[in-house]
Amino acid sequence: MPGSSAPAAIQTAQFLRSIDGFLERGRRRYGDVFSARILGFATGRIVFLADPEHVEQVFKTGPSVARAGDAARRSVEPVAGVSSLLSLDGPRHLDHRRILLPRFHGDRLELYTGVMREEVDAAVAAWPIDEPFAMREAMADLTLEVIMRAVFGLRHGRRYDEVRAALVAMMENDLAFNLALMVPVLRREIGPWKAWGDFQRVRAQAYSLLRTEIEERRAAPDLEQRTDILSMLIQGRAKDGTGLSDDELLDELMTLLVAGHETTATALAWTFELLHRHPAVKHQLVAELATGDEAYLGAVIDEVLRLRPVVPFVARVLHEPLQIGPHVLEPGVTVAPCVHLVHRREDIYPDPEAFRPERFLDTRPSTYEWIPFGGGTRRCLGASFAPLEMKVVIRRVLETARLEPASPEPERIRRRTVFFVPEHGARTIRRAAVT
């Protein structure tokens, strides 16, 4: 198998310094299939794939051979528990997916555009004028509100504020917390190192508040009329007729939060960062939105998710050998369809580094050539919800705020846990008048 022979510690350091550089170098040197040793990530022996045919093969492989839950479990369980969709595999994963997926599909998502619009308007009204702010953080505040209302179904009031405070505190101390996720030995309090204990305390508080909310919701007389996702999950049933227990519901709520909040916020931050640097695209977008046509907006979102995929690769742990091209990958290897590299293929996307939404106007790439939401039975549950939210937010922000980049230099990709984020959070200045 082609791949670096450098010691695992060195490869890990290179990977953590710059995932995009690491992946691009790997593909340049070794081709579309290459191996790497990355300590602390899944099984540590990773094979990255950059050819859509190989990606298709992995996405079509069932959980008896390739398991996503195994790859995610170690970092997901401390946050979202043992019943998280992200860390389940096999029949239980499918049972949970069967209950969750229909809530995220089709026309019913339109129910949430009102909440999204209200929240974006409130957020924009609070942004400072003539002072730089980090768009990624502003968007994270906004996507948290949307999840609390549309997904958790919380209504403004005391519990809403308490839940938000606990969730914000939980996600705040992320540097120390993420270190502990990578290095399990740090999952305890050691002298002045309190990050893990602090995290456990605020997480327990969030769970306790949400548990009370679930108990009350189960008994709510208007449960059947309520349109939020939690209320529908409470009523959902697996094939054998069983529903989710309170513990399972809690874990899935936390899963939807951790999977849906930062990802969407980051994709929105990249959108504004790219629009800052491409005024012609921004002008065309504003003009098209004024006509009521959203085709170009859709193309902008597709292109943002191609050029700046928030999740640079997805992962499956092999339990049986899998032949990829001429290579036989052994059980224990983590196979990683690489979003970042597939999206940069010159043969699919001519001039791949250029931000050109037009490329998505006339032609659609095939299912395995545009993969920001992964694929197969693990495809992102928010793959319709997130672009819908992005549409509402981008439109309202462009209609109501005059924005400029805070610095003349485009922001590069920085790693934050395993996400690709703008290095300074897409720093932006809002000016007083509407364009």
Ligand code: HEM
């Ligand atoms: C632009 C925003 C988003 C991006 C780029 C994104 C990306 C992804 C990716 C790459 C995966 C892994 C897929 C795989 O392994 O094949 C995933 C899984 C998942 N995402 Fe998203 N996501 C986004 C927003 C959301 C939202 C808004 C939600 C829900 C509110 C969500 C819920 C989930 C869940 C539950 C999974 C696990 C699915 C499973 O394992 O069966 N995501 N997402």
